[in-house]
Amino acid sequence: MPRGLLITLEGLDGSGKTTQIKRLAAWMQKRGVAPVVTRQPGGTATGDRIRASLLDSRSAELAPMAEMAMMFADRAQAIAEVIQPALDTGKIVLCDRFTDSTEAYQGGGRALGSETVLELHRLICGDLQPDLTLLLLPSLEASLDRARRRNERATAQTGADEGRFEQEKDTFYRRVWEKYREIAAREPERVVLIEGDLSIDEVHEQIVEAVAMRLSSVSRPEFRAASFSGTAQV
Numbered sequence: 418m419p420r421g422l423l424i425t426l427e428g429l430d431g432s433g434k435t436t437q438i439k440r441l442a443a444w445m446q447k448r449g450v451a452p453v454v455t456r457q458p459g460g461t462a463t464g465d466r467i468r469a470s471l472l473d474s475r476s477a478e479l480a481p482m483a484e485m486a487m488m489f490a491d492r493a494q495a496i497a498e499v500i501q502p503a504l505d506t507g508k509i510v511l512c513d514r515f516t517d518s519t520e521a522y523q524g525g526g527r528a529l530g531s532e533t534v535l536e537l538h539r540l541i542c543g544d545l546q547p548d549l550t551l552l553l554l555p556s557l558e559a560s561l562d563r564a565r566r567r568n569e570r571a572t573a574q575t576g577a578d579e580g581r582f583e584q585e586k587d588t589f590y591r592r593v594w595e596k597y598r599e600i601a602a603r604e605p606e607r608v609v610l611i612e613g614d615l616s617i618d619e620v621h622e623q624i625v626e627a628v629a630m631r632l633s634s635v636s637r638p639e640f641r642a643a644s645f646s647g648t649a650q651v
């Protein structure tokens with residue numbers, strides 16, 4: 418069985434990844450390739466517990482190195498439990514955030530540097546690389562506004578507190594933003610950058626175009642067949 422495909426979605430908090438990943442999954446399902454959808458941090462029972470500690474505002478004192486180690490612990494578990502088994506059985510995995518997030522947030526935002534992150538990725542994740550990364554970068558202001566409003570709403574409705582990152586200063590997010598752009602410039606083959614304040618439909622169209630192109634370049638007949646349906650909307 419040929420290996421499946423790992424497709425990751427990346428971007429700032431509030432960039433609309435969650436909406437887009439759902440629409441992309443529906444687009445694929447309609448074309449006969451049901452993807453495995455997962456997210457980081459989280460996506461496994463152990464990962465959900467790590468996620469709760471990482472995102473809770475009460476973890477304010479978490480040291481940057483501890484934060485990075487927890488992101489990698491979560492990822493190692495997700496690779497072992499979900500991602501690698503799915504790839505080994507020829508599936509497409511759609512992953513909401515992966516190591517580019519660690520490079521952008523911990524490497525850039527927390528200023529730990531790219532080298533440490535990439536070295537840990539080699540050691541802990543066996544250097545597993547996405548086949549395609551869709552990087553959503555609307556303007557910094559629009560993303561932050563949306564993320565902070567969303568978090569306030571979630572806390573008011575459910576009492577869940579996942580606001581630790583949203584409480585960071587704009588200078589932190591400026592560094593995350595710049596690191597994401599640096600990654601896109603370094604790896605243009607893998608990373609498709611979708612920039613600007615576009616509508617949900619416009620972003621979806623660009624995503625589908627990039628995915629269709631990637632699917633058409635693999636030898637699996639069912640993936641190629643899915644790509645021929647082009648950019649038609651779900």
Ligand code: TYD
Nearest residue numbers: 429430431457458488514515518519522582
């Ligand atoms: P999440 O609610 O998943 O955010 P979003 O829906 O915007 O993707 O929260 C994940 C948070 O964790 C987000 O602020 C980014 C951060 N993060 C890191 O700092 N490093 C990482 O490696 C990952 C995967 C996420």
